[in-house]
Amino acid sequence: MSQNTSPPAATRAGLADRLPRWLVPNLTGVHLVAVFIALLLIGLLLVPVAQVMIVAFQDPATGAATLQNFVDFFRTSLFRESFWNSFYVSAMSVVVATVIALPLAYITTRFHFSGSILIQSLGFIPLIMPPFVGAVAMQLIFGRNGTVNLLLRDWFGFDIPFMEGLNGVILVQSIHYFPFILINLSASLRNIDRSMEEAAQNLGSHGLRLFRRIVFPLAMPGYIAGAALVFIKVFDDLGTPLLLNVNNMLAPQAFLRISSIGISDPMGYVISVILVVFSVLSLWASFLFMRGKDYATVQKGGGGMAKRTLKPAEKALAYATVIFILLLVLSPHIGLLLLSFGTIWSFAPLPDGYTFQNYVTMWEGSKTFIMNTVLYAGIAATLDVIIGTAIAYIVLRTQIFGRKGLDYLATAALAVPGVVLGIGYLRTFHAIDVPFTDKPMASWWVIIALALMIRRLPYALRACTAALQQVSHALEEAAESLGATKRRSIQKIVIPLMTGGILAGFVTSFATAAVELSATIMLVSSNNDAPLAYGIYLFMQTPSGRGAGAALGIVAVIVVAIGTIASQIIIERDKKLKSSGDAH
C-alpha cells in the first residue's frame, strides 16, 4: 500500500543520508504535481478573490481598512434597490421553478406515465441553452408586443406583463433553471421506500394529506438542494439581466461600475463581497439542512414508490400539463430559431418572412468569435481534466498531507460568481505584465481561458473523481506487483480505464465554457479576443443585429447540445464496457 515507491538506494546515497530525515522529505513526482496544482489554484482562485475582499474593505484613497464602502453602498438608494431586486428575483425564480418542477417530478415518480420520456428531455433541454441567449427571443414571444400578448390583445383585449422589468428576469431564469429542482426532487422522491407510504396508508392516511405529511417532508432534502442551487445561480447571473436591460440588480451593477467607472471604484468590490457571501450562505444553509437528513430509505428488495396507473381523465390532465410546460420550456428555443431565420420580427406574432441571410451575416461577422471560443474552451477543458484527474488521484490514492485541501480549494470555485472572478482577475492581473511584453496580463486572452478553466474545474473534478472511483485499486496494485513503477501503472492502467469519465468531463467542460458569459464579459478587452457568448451579447445590443445574434445563439445551442449528448453517450458506453468486464 505504500504510495511512495522509494527511489533506488544509489540515488539517495551521499549527503542526504547523513542529514536528518525531515530535512530530506521523500518527495516524488506526485508530491511535485500536488504542489504545482496548489500554487495554480492559489494564484488563479484564492489570490484574485482575496484581492476583491480586501479592496472592498479598503479606503480607496488611503488603503486603510474601513467599513465605509459598505456604509456608502447601503446609503445609495440604487444599490439598496438592486440588492432587494436581486433577492426578490432569486426567491421568485425558486418559487416559479418549483411550480414548474413539482408536477413533473410528481407525475414521473408516482404514476405509470408514457410521457415520462418527454419529461426527462424537459429536464435537459433548458440546460443546453445559456439563459441570456434565450432572453431576447423570450422578449419577442412574451414581451409587451410579443406573440402571446398580441394574440391576447386581439382575442381578449388584455395583456399580461410577463417580461416587464423583473418579471422578465424571473420568467427567463425559472424556465432555465427549474431542471435543477426537477432532477433533485425526482431523485429524492424515487429514494423513498414504498413502505414509508404504505405504512401511512395502513394507518389511515391518503391523498394530499399523505403527500403533505409523509412524501414531501421526505423529499425535502432533495428539494432544498435544488432550490439552493437555483437561488445562487439566479443571484449571481449577469447575462440575463444585462440582455433584458434590467440594470438595477447586483451583478449588472457590479459590471457597470467596473466597466464604466473603472477598477478603482470600490462599489463593484462591495457587490462582489455580497454575492460571495450569499453564495456561501445558501450553500451552507442547504448543507445545514441536509445534515443528518439522509432520508434515502429504499431497502434491499424494496423498489421506490408504488406507481399507480392513471385514469383516462387523469392521463389527459397529465399530458396537458406536461405539454404546456414543454411548450413553455421550449419557447426560448423556438423563439430563437424563428428569430434566426426571420427577416423582420416586430409588432407581429411571427416574423414577416424567412431567410438564411442572418446566418451569412453571422458567419462573416463572427468567425473570430467562434475560433476564439474553440481555443478558449479547448484550453480550459483540457486543463480542467488534467488537473481534475490529478486532484482525484491525489485525493483517492495517496496519503499526501493536505490532499483534501486541494479538493476543497478546487470545489470552492462553485461559490465564486463569474462576475467576482472576473473583477478579481482584472484587479490582480492589471499590474502584472505578460511575460516578455509590456501589456498587462488582465487584457491578455490567456487570462480568459484560465478564468473559464477555474469556473469549470469543480464539475470536471467531480467527473474525474467518479471515473477514478470506478477503477479498483487492486488493478493498480496488480500492475505494481508485476514491476510497473507508480508512474507506469498510472499511465498504463489507471488513465486508460478512466478515459470514458475524463472524456465526458472534457466534453461537458468544453460545452459549458463555450457559452459562459459572466466572467468573460469582464475580461474581454477587444472584440478580437471575444468568444462566442460575448459575440451574442454584442449582436443583441442593436435591433438590426438580433437576427445574426440569434443565428450565433443557435450555433451555441448546437455546440452545447452536441457536447451534452456526446458526454451522455460516452458515459453510457463506458458503463456498458465496465459492466461487461465484470460479467464473468
Next chain:
Amino acid sequence: MKKAGITIENVHLAFGDTEVLKGVNLDIQPGEFFAFLGPSGSGKSTLLRAIAGFGPTPKGRILIGDRDVVGLDPWKRNVGMVFQSYALWPHMSVRDNVAFGLKERKVPSAQIKTKVDAALELVDLAHLADRMPNQLSGGQQQRIALARTVVVEPDVLLLDEPLSNLDASLRVHMRRELLRLQRQLGLTTIFVTHDQEEANTTCDRMAVLDGGVIQQVGSPLELYDRPENLFVANFLGTANILEGKVEVDGNERRFVTNTGDQLSLPEGSTGEGGNIVLRPQNISISRTQAADSLPGTVQHSEFLGSQIRYLVSAGGTEIVVDQSHRAGHDWIETGADVHLVANTQSAVVL
C-alpha cells in the same frame, strides 16, 4: 379490543402475467396467532399485502370480520401492518410516528397523548418518545413500529417478516415479546416468516405456502408430525425420505425400500405412497444388527453439543441420524459399518 376473524376465499393474484397466488382458501379464527410460512417467492408476503390492501387487486374474497375488503382502499380497512423495514418515518420523532394514525382518525389531542403514552409503555419505550428513529437500535425501532400499529386498535395485526432485520439473539427475545403482546391484546395476528423456528415458537396455527398454493394448514406439531406432502415434510425440520413401496401381508404392513430393505409399519398405519419420511431423532444407530434394521456406512459426523449428527449412506440415500449425546458415550467413527433402526411409529408414508 374487538376480535375479527379472517376468511380468504379462492384468492388469485397476478403481477402482469405472473400468477403469484393460485386459489388460496383459508380461515383464521378471531384472536388467533397465525403464521404464513414458506420459502421466498412462495406468495406469503403477497397474500399478507393483499389483506392489507397493497399490490394488485386480487380475485376472490377476503373477509375481515364479515366485511369483504377486496378493492377497498388500504386506509379504509383498519388493518394494522408492521413492515419488514419498520418504515418508521425518519422526519418524525418517535411520539409523532406513534401518534400519526390517531391524528388521521381525528382523535382529540388529549386522548392522543394518553394513548401514545400507553402504547409506548406497552413496548417499554416510553423514555424514548422524543428521540428520532435513526437514534434507535434495530430492536427499539421494531417495537416502535409495533406500538405505532397497535395504538390505532386495528381489527387484525399483520407482521411482515418482523424479525428478519434483527440479529439472532435479539430475534429470540423479540419473538417472545411479540407473543406476550399478542396474548395481552388478544389481536388476530398474522405473522409472515420463512423461518420455521419463528413460526413454531409463536403461532397457534400456520399455513405453509409454496408456489402460490397453500400446502397445509395446522398447528406446528401437526405439520411436523403429520406432513401431508413431501414439501411440508422437507420444509419443516430435517426429513429423511426413502423411496419404495408399501407391501401388505395379511395384517402386517411393511415398507420395502428400492434397495430391498424392509421397515415394518405399525398397526393401523395408513398411507400407500412411495415415500417414507423419517425424522433424524427417530432413528437410532447401532453397531450390531437388529430386526428391521438398515445396514449402512457412516460418511460424516458432526458434534452439535446436545447431540451428534451422523450422515449415513443407507437405503439408497444419505440418512441423517441424530443421537443425543451424554458424556462417556462413544462416537462412531467415519467409515464404520452400522445398522439403523427406525421408529416407524412416528414415520409417515406419503
